[in-house]
Amino acid sequence: MEENRILEMRGIEKSFPGVRALRGVDFSLNKGEIHALMGENGAGKSTLIKVLTGVYSKDKGKISMPDKDDIQINSPQDAQNAGISTVYQEITLCPNLTVAENMYIGRGKGVITNWKKMNEDANKILRSLDIPATATQQLASCSIAVQQMVAIARAVDMDCKVLILDEPTSSLDEQEVEKLFGLMRDLKSRGVGIIFVTHFLDQVYEVCDRITVLRDGTLVGEYAIADLPRVELVAKMLGKEMDDLSDIKGEIAGYQGDIVDDVVFEAEGLQSDAGIKPFDFYIKKGEVNGFTGLLGSGRSECVRAIFGADRVLAGKVKMHGKEVKIAKPLDAMKCGIAYLPEDRKLDGIVGDLSVRDNIILALQVLTGFFKPFSKAKAQAFAEEYIKKLNIKTASADTPIKSLSGGNQQKVILARWLLMHPEYLILDEPTRGIDVGTKVDIQKLVLELAGEGMSVTFISSETDEMLRTCSRLVVMRDRKTVGELSGEDLSQNKIMETIAGGEG
């Protein structure tokens, strides 16, 4: 093991039923460095962290620390004993206990607690780390940032050598983030190795020394911060090499339809309780546009706000220039808006119900509680769309959960098409489905637009969006940061906009 190394992970493998979450991932951490672990959702960051903290046990691979080669970490207790501490995104302390109690809970060896000594020790640490809290204060009375710091103080006092911060900044405001960074730099100067997991690119470039990028459970690479410009980091996370991208533009068919100058939907200063900044948005008749950005950048939250799926806090919404109120999904449906949600399993299918019931559901609800379709009519609707979208199912009576992912998605698509919406929102319609179905869905989107439907299309695969959309709204850190259309629609330009900053 190299000198100065504090942690080394080699060839880590971890599988779950049906998924290989980590495939031979290497990771190393030096003394006194802040190391960013980057990747999109599902890239394997969390799994790697959980292997390191003993929440999961690894299938293969070796974890080494200076004093011991190949340590076995099978429980969070093992990790703590090895000097690995974690501070999670959500505070995992007890708000009704005092700061000192929180710092020492579960660590006493004897039956008797020396309260005085405990409080004194706690105060000493708080002072040394410059944390604005006192030992006897109730934790709930501290701000979230201070609570986060107390969690870190607890970790530090447990004599940790490796500190893992898993998205610690997502619930903090700017000043609080600054304070946290101060504490991180302080710990760094004391020789603690810090693993920093975050979605915020700006923050990575502000405090980190090195970056490890994961994608689809594999290691993309490890870079010094100075050697990896933002755009390249984004490219690495998305899995597109910069050099390959320049010529893709030529292959894109693009959207060919006529866009009539009729604004179907318009939103002004729309904001929901899902934590996105207010945004403006519009779509014209026959237009296909999209929200792009890294996962977690707020693109799904935007369309959920449009559909009323999250609680709308502020903003004006117009359909064909007339102001309407969309407070819940049914309001949106009445306006002719349909929404295919991102999470098919959780928000889309009604698993135990038949394909037929799943197809008619939205139109049935729109038609009314007291006007159920006759069995024959429902069957006719179902059969029409099973044929139209080429859904592979034994019969319309088959429960939807026994269909393959791609066919389930087609059923949900059928559900919304049956409603004959004016404006169709598709959030990740092609995720996790086979290539053939993907192409089918892309073609369908363009066909629908040709018939005059407005479509908003969201996909993690940028080339898919380039192929279908004529205008892209770019999101970063939960706000819109740009809009691209025409000549600007290229992989490079999108990545530059996503990366922002000095690019």
Added chain:
Amino acid sequence: MKFDIKKLLSNQLVIPFAAIIILCLVNLGYDIVKDASFFSIEVVTNNSGNSVFSGPLITILDYGSELAILAIGMTLVTAASGGQDISVGATIAIAGSAMLRVLCGGNTRPEVLATPIIVGFLVACIVGMLCGAFNGMLVAIFRIQPMIATLILFTAGRSIAAWINNNELPIVPDPKFAYFGSFIPGVPIPTTVFIAAACIITAALLLKFTNLGLYTQAVGINESSSRLNGINPTAIKFISFIILGLCVAVAALIKVSRLSTINYSVIAKDIEMDAILAVALGGNALSGGKFNLWASILGAYIIQFLTTTLYRFKVDSAALPAYKAIVVILLVVFSSPVVRQKMQQFSSSRAAAKKEVA
């Protein structure tokens, strides 16, 4: 014709029908040994001087009917909320007590009815629905687990019922009031059968002419997805509890009518467990979602079948719950995924072995 045993086994109605067959066989065996006749129906003259049908099967129909009425509501609550209402017995006491109070006008031994019976019944309906609304509010709006939410009325209900009549036991003077729990003169079939039939037909019409069934199942299976399809899950759960409240009121009418008075601590005791058991016996998942109302109703009559059979075997009424418990254990174990999987493996390996032999 090929007999597809696998398909048959996967049918929801296989358990209730198997239970009926087993119970019939047991009774048949008893008949042969003891030279008795379980399945015969006689015409006898009852206390009121009417000629009515009598026999174990009539008893099953009579007492199974009140359970069947409750099973309707319990099925909907189970499907929508994924939990059960355990306050049914206590709310029957409340609704029944309110009805007595209105009918007797606050007197313990009135000479005549203070209000027509229909008014008393309507009051019971309102009280039943209010209790349902209270439970529904806790479950749908405050998202408390149904069993915990209904524990409140389960605990307090009988005291509330006693309080409504100042802990006295008024007796309804009108003999007509007793018809609901026994027989209408000139009709040899128990009135409860007609009441249950009316309730079942109403429920069937409700399911046919509204989307209650589709919405309830959708909410029970996937609440988030239902909401995104424009359904209001809160309202659907709430409605299911209100409907159960109505069923409770009807059951209260029958229960109070049987005695023409009330016994706060005993009336409809443990009936919620039988109602839940009816839903489970029908093969409906107690975790909610898809449901089959007919199976639950069948389940209700089977439970009464079992109770009557046990009485016939001279099982002490105090020991009855223990026997029912055995049935519940068998039922739950046989319908558990673990056993089902094992059974399927067994049947498929047998099929494979047969093929090899051939």
